[in-house]
Amino acid sequence: MPKFITSVQPPLKFIPHRFNPLILRIFHGFLPIILRFRTRPWLPAGIVRVEVKNAEVLAELYAQFQTGKIRLLMAFRHPEVEDPLCVLYMLSRLVPQAAHQQGIKLQYPIHSHFLYDRGMTIWAGNWLGWLFSRLGGVAVRRGRRLDKQAIQTARNLFANGELPIAIAPEGGNNGHSGIVSNLEPGVAQMGFWCVEDLHKAHRTETVIIVPISIQYHYIQPPWLKLDQLLSKLEADSGLPDKSIGDEVNQPEIYRQRICRLGEYLITEMEEFYRRFYHQDIPKASVSEASNTPNEVLINRLHYLLEKALQVSEQYFGLQPQGNFIDRCRRLEEASWNLIYRDDLPDINTLPPFKRGLADWVAQEADLRVQHMRLVETFVAVQANYLQEQPTADRLAETALLMFDMLSRIQSSTLPGRSRLGLRQATLKVGEPISVTQRWEKVQHDRQAAKRAVSDLTQDLQLALEHLIRD
Numbered sequence: 001m002p003k004f005i006t007s008v009q010p011p012l013k014f015i016p017h018r019f020n021p022l023i024l025r026i027f028h029g030f031l032p033i034i035l036r037f038r039t040r041p042w043l044p045a046g047i048v049r050v051e052v053k054n055a056e057v058l059a060e061l062y063a064q065f066q067t068g069k070i071r072l073l074m075a076f077r078h079p080e081v082e083d084p085l086c087v088l089y090m091l092s093r094l095v096p097q098a099a100h101q102q103g104i105k106l107q108y109p110i111h112s113h114f115l116y117d118r119g120m121t122i123w124a125g126n127w128l129g130w131l132f133s134r135l136g137g138v139a140v141r142r143g144r145r146l147d148k149q150a151i152q153t154a155r156n157l158f159a160n161g162e163l164p165i166a167i168a169p170e171g172g173n174n175g176h177s178g179i180v181s182n183l184e185p186g187v188a189q190m191g192f193w194c195v196e197d198l199h200k201a202h203r204t205e206t207v208i209i210v211p212i213s214i215q216y217h218y219i220q221p222p223w224l225k226l227d228q229l230l231s232k233l234e235a236d237s238g239l240p241d242k243s244i245g246d247e248v249n250q251p252e253i254y255r256q257r258i259c260r261l262g263e264y265l266i267t268e269m270e271e272f273y274r275r276f277y278h279q280d281i282p283k284a285s286v287s288e289a290s291n292t293p294n295e296v297l298i299n300r301l302h303y304l305l306e307k308a309l310q311v312s313e314q315y316f317g318l319q320p321q322g323n324f325i326d327r328c329r330r331l332e333e334a335s336w337n338l339i340y341r342d343d344l345p346d347i348n349t350l351p352p353f354k355r356g357l358a359d360w361v362a363q364e365a366d367l368r369v370q371h372m373r374l375v376e377t378f379v380a381v382q383a384n385y386l387q388e389q390p391t392a393d394r395l396a397e398t399a400l401l402m403f404d405m406l407s408r409i410q411s412s413t414l415p416g417r418s419r420l421g422l423r424q425a426t427l428k429v430g431e432p433i434s435v436t437q438r439w440e441k442v443q444h445d446r447q448a449a450k451r452a453v454s455d456l457t458q459d460l461q462l463a464l465e466h467l468i469r470d
Contacts, residue, residue: 004363004366004367005339005362005363005366006359006362006363007358007359007362007363008339008341008344008347008355008358008359008361008362009339009340009341009347009362010340010341010347011340011341011342012118012122012141012336012340014139014149014150015118015121015129015132015133015139016133017113017133017136017137017138017153017157018133018134019113019133019134019135019136019163020134020135021109023131023134023135024109024111024134024135024136025109027088027131027135028088028092031085031088031089031092032089034085035047035048035050035082035085035086035089036048046419046422046423047082047085047086047216047422047423047424047425048219048422048423048424049219049423049424049425050086050089050090050093050094050424050425050427051094051424051425051426051427052090052094052095052098052426052427052428052429053426053427053428053429054428054429054430055090055094055095055097055098055429056098056099056101056102056104057210057429057432058074058090058095058098058210058212058429059095059096059098059099059102059104059106060102060104061164061208061210061432062095062099062106062110062164063099063104063105063106065164066106066107068205069205069206070205070206070207070208071158071159071164071194071198071205071206071207071208072164072165072208072210073158073164073165073166073167073187073190073191073194073207073208073209073210074087074112074164074165074166074167074209074210074212075166075167075168075169075187075209075210075211075212075460075464076166076167076168076211076212076213076214076427077168077170077180077212077213077214077215077464077467077468078168078170078171078172078173078174078214079173079174079175079176079177079214079215079216080173080175080177080214080216081173082216082425083168083173083214084114084116086214086425086427087112087114087166087212087214087427088111088135090427091110091111091112092109092110092111095110096110109163111136111163112136112163112164112165112166113136113137113138113154113157113161113163113164113165113166114135114136114137114138114165114166114167115137115138115139115140115150115154115165115166115167115168116132116137116138116139116140117139117140117142117172118139118140118141118142118147118150119141119142119332119336120132120139121139136163138150138153138154138157140154141333141336142171142172142329142332142333154167154190155190155193155194155197158190158193158194159193159194159197159198159201165190167186167187167190169183169184169186169187169188169457169460169464170182170183170184171184171186171325171329172325172376174379174380175377175380175397175400175401175404176380176385176394176397177214177215177216177217177393177397177468178215178385178389178393178394178468179380179382179385180461180464180465180468181325181379181380182323182325182461183457183460183461183464184325184457185453185454185457187209187457187460188209188435188452188453188454188456188457188460189453191207191209191435191456192435192438192439192449192452192453192456194207194435195207195435195436195439196439199443206434206436207434207435207436207439208432208433208434208435209432209433209435209456209460210429210430210431210432210433211429211430211431211433211460211463211464211467212427212428212429212430212467213427213428213430213464213467213468214425214426214427215425215426215468216393216423216424216425216426217393217423217424217426218392218393218396218420218421218422218423218424219421219422219423219424220421220422221391221392222392222396222420222421223254223392225418225420225421226254226392226395226396226399226420227254229399229400229403229418229420230254230257230258230261230399233261233399233402233403233406234257234261236406236410237261237264237265237268237406239260239261239264251390251391251392251395252390254390254395255386255387255390255395258386258395258398258399258402259293259294259297259386261402262297262301262402263297265402265405265406266297266300266301266304269304269308269374270300270304273304273307273308273311277307277311279307279310279311281303281304281307292383292387294383294384294386294387295383297383298381298382298383301378301381305324305374305375305378305379308371308372308374308375309324309327309328309331309371309372309375311368311371312331312368312369312371312372313327313331315364315368316331316334316335316365316368318330318331318334324375324379325379327372328372328375328376328379331369331372332369332372334365334369335365335366335368335369335372338361338362338364338365339362339365339366341358341362344358370408373408374405374408374409377401377404377405377408378401378405381398381401385398386398396420400418400420403418428467428468428470430463430464430466430467431463433456433459433460433463435456438452438455438456439452
């Protein structure tokens with residue numbers, strides 16, 4: 001893939017849903033190897049253990065689904081790109097084990113349809129769309145424009161498919177096992193739509209949403225590799241190396257190094273936007289006496305992210321609306337509209353002059369959206385995340401987000417992340433939520449129905465937050 005997009009691209013076409021049980025069975029066989037060596041086959045790192053708590057709850061829900069009693073949506077946390085693989089491992093191996101132990105009879109395959117971001121095929125390649133469609137996936141374009149074909153496909157599968165459906169209500173991964181981003185309302189809305197579809201068809205299944213959390217932990221704290229990663233980031237940034245050598249088990253030292261690096265990068269980026277994009281960013285001040293140093297740093301970061309988004313929004317002619325994540329999605333869609341052109345005939349038949357203009361627009365759109373990509377990396381960063389628990393897991397997460405930022409600035413595509421050590425994924429199945437019961441209370445009141453979507457979204461948020469703390 002080129003460093004930057006240099007020419008206009010054909011439209012991003014809808015990827016048809018083509019579930020193939022044979023492809024799924026083959027993929028199941030390779031799943032442990034893929035988890036272990038997903039990005040670098042020669043590197044002995046990755047996820048070597050997946051465990052699930054309350055798997056028997058999911059086994060019972062699958063039994064009810066397969067006997068036609070319920071329609072089931074799994075709302076799972078999305079901290080990392082490996083999450084779908086871990087969910088697939090849970091469904092293919094751990095849920096059947098729990099069902100066997102509980103004497104619950106399930107039919108193969110124990111699997112689900114799922115939604116995935118259409119943009120994944122841009123950076124990974126078209127092969128990913130081919131594979132995901134045959135594994136039961138539905139590609140959806142996030143952003144301002146409603147992807148009607150994808151939403152209608154997912155809605156139909158939820159109400160009528162032979163498998164449950166899985167959706168990440170956060171909409172994207174945030175890089176933090178210990179922080180749940182603000183949920184998008186799509187999952188709750190899908191739940192109420194499904195109840196309405198069943199009601200119109202005079203069907204009696206109960207619509208259930210079950211929250212599922214995912215967290216990652218290193219089998220052994222990767223202090224030495226974390227030290228090496230921070231040394232590389234310091235060198236790439238132009239900071240003196242603060243490697244602590246053999247003293248590889250002092251979390252506070254690593255926290256201080258990360259904060260020092262973060263402050264340096266924020267200062268440099270503030271000057272970058274001040275000088276080259278004429279943004280009004282005040283100089284760093286120690287006058288915020290009411291705040292801790294961490295809070296001052298995070299306030300500066302959030303102000304910087306705001307300015308970076310404004311640079312993109314001003315170019316694309318967008319008004320700031322919603323939180324950082326909402327604004328990132330709208331900017332992504334705006335850039336795609338200028339790069340993957342639905343409004344042009346076959347781009348290969350354009351006159352050279354018009355093709356040149358289209359290429360120019362695509363290049364500029366790709367460059368301008370990079371400001372949003374920087375913001376996207378840090379949307380979940382909080383002041384007290386490292387201060388409260390400077391564990392190896394949290395320190396590593398933060399260092400890897402910094403690695404992502406520096407990689408994006410050096411190239412528009414991310415190289416494979418540094419693998420710091422072997423990890424374990426822990427999934428927790430929460431209490432099922434009946435959407436049908438909520439719908440029955442508000443079905444005749446349109447305003448109450450709107451509030452019900454918001455209330456369900458908030459309840460899912462609280463449920464996922466409870467699962468990662470429990």
